[in-house]
Amino acid sequence: RKEVEQDPGPFNVPEGATVAFNCTYSNSASQSFFWYRQDCRKEPKLLMSVYSSGNEDGRFTAQLNRASQYISLLIRDSKLSDSATYLCVARDDKIIFGKGTRLHILP
Amino acid sequence: EPEVTQTPSHQVTQMGQEVILRCVPISNHLYFYWYRQILGQKVEFLVSFYNNEISEKSEIFDDQFSVERPDGSNFTLKIRSTKLEDSAMYFCASSPQTDHTEAFFGQGTRLTVV
Numbered sequence: 001r002k003e004v005e006q007d008p009g010p011f012n013v014p015e016g017a018t019v020a021f022n023c024t025y026s027n028s029a030s031q032s033f034f035w036y037r038q039d040c041r042k043e044p045k046l047l048m049s050v051y052s053s054g055n056e057d058g059r060f061t062a063q064l065n066r067a068s069q070y071i072s073l074l075i076r077d078s079k080l081s082d083s084a085t086y087l088c089v090a091r092d093d094k095i096i097f098g099k100g101t102r103l104h105i106l107p
Numbered sequence: 108e109p110e111v112t113q114t115p116s117h118q119v120t121q122m123g124q125e126v127i128l129r130c131v132p133i134s135n136h137l138y139f140y141w142y143r144q145i146l147g148q149k150v151e152f153l154v155s156f157y158n159n160e161i162s163e164k165s166e167i168f169d170d171q172f173s174v175e176r177p178d179g180s181n182f183t184l185k186i187r188s189t190k191l192e193d194s195a196m197y198f199c200a201s202s203p204q205t206d207h208t209e210a211f212f213g214q215g216t217r218l219t220v221v
Contacts, residue, residue: 032208032209034209038150041196042214042215043198043212043213043214043215044150044198044212045212046209046210046211049209087150093155093162093163094140094152094155094163094165095140095142095152095200095210096152097142097149097150097151097152098149099148099149100149
């Protein structure tokens with residue numbers, strides 16, 4: 001069975017701190033990877049794609065390790081508005097979501 | 108910015124009734140999906156659709172479910188005889204040309220079966 005595993009959290013982090021999430025995927029045939037964020041009772045929204053070389057978008061950095069089948073997301077200088085559930089996604093012919101990691105940024 | 112739109116935002120139906128959930132994917136996208144999320148649980152894949160046919164479906168997508176693209180813009184999910192356990196948020200998504208790109212999600216239809 002093709003799975004994406006994440007620590008469900010919650011991660012309670014003070015504003016301004018750095019937080020990192022990890023995710024593992026079981027299907028070695030997965031070809032593309034993404035991080036989505038989901039606010040309570042809302043749709044998943046694309047945060048960023050994850051490339052083999054690693055990529056950065058402002059305060060967010062994503063890394064992919066194909067050998068270990070492992071994806072990470074780093075959030076620097078966290079803001080209150082970063083509070084959400086972060087969904088790890090692996091994709092081959094369909095999009096498989098992890099259960100998500102809940103993040104609470106504390107004032 | 109183009110977006111996926113879904114209607115209705117909330118549907119309440121009696122057990123055993125048929126429901127049709129509607130989606131308008133982003134206009135130049137070619138791959139379409141339905142997902143569901145039971146309250147407090149993960150987002151689960153139901154079905155993918157490309158070139159006017161189902162390309163993949165999950166074990167959840169049994170004979171009571173069907174999808175259709177009746178015209179050039181709408182993409183529908185029909186549940187023939189709803190059960191209490193069908194109560195969930197149903198998300199439609201679409202992707203552009205290749206099937207390994209990101210998908211964009213609609214705001215969802217909350218289905219409540221009573």
